[in-house]
Amino acid sequence: DIQMTQSPSSLSASVGDRVTITCQASQDISNSLNWYQQKPGKAPKLLIYGASNLETGVPSRFSGSGSVTDFSFTISSLQPEDIATYYCQHYGNLLYTFGQGTKLEIK
């Protein structure tokens, strides 16, 4: 089974900071990697699919990159409304694996 290792598990940053989260796959997954945002008490929201494609309606300060085993998710300028937990997700043929999540807080 493919394992997804996400880091850090928590992160504190200031408004306006550039924030980066990483996700590493245990084997080659090409670009089969999505990123979700989840706010407390809410369902997850898709931000990035296929490693680097921005979902429609998602602000351009969010971006994703990477391939094979190493991926990153970046918020170019942190906003107060970005406070949430972020998850990477590998997708296969009807199979999915989430990373452990990164809880993002405002400093």
Place this chain on the structure above:
Amino acid sequence: EVQLVESGGGLVKPGGSLRLSCVASGLTFNIYSMNWVRQAPGKGLEWVSSISNSGSSISYADSVKGRFTISRDNAKNSLFLQMNSLRAEDTAVYYCARRFCTGGDCYQDYWGQGTLVTVSS
């Protein structure tokens, strides 16, 4: 507007059973694969099960294999999760989500609000 509405959660004793439902509206249900994803209190997201649009292909997480059964009724725009032999570690909010694929990329783009399952004596 796409809506996914889960129901069927509640309190059940260890070893008991529960059947979750998810009713979809605002989409052509029978052309999409569907998924169940759960989240234990204070924990991360865990994929549980997926079913293809026709119901012919199904997959499960190892943690629920042999105990949970996913199914769908396309005539009623409904997705189900039959959960048997429930354990305390199955306590979670259960979400149904649509699987959308484009250009080889697949993701869950629409999610329900979730239904809470609590397994406790």
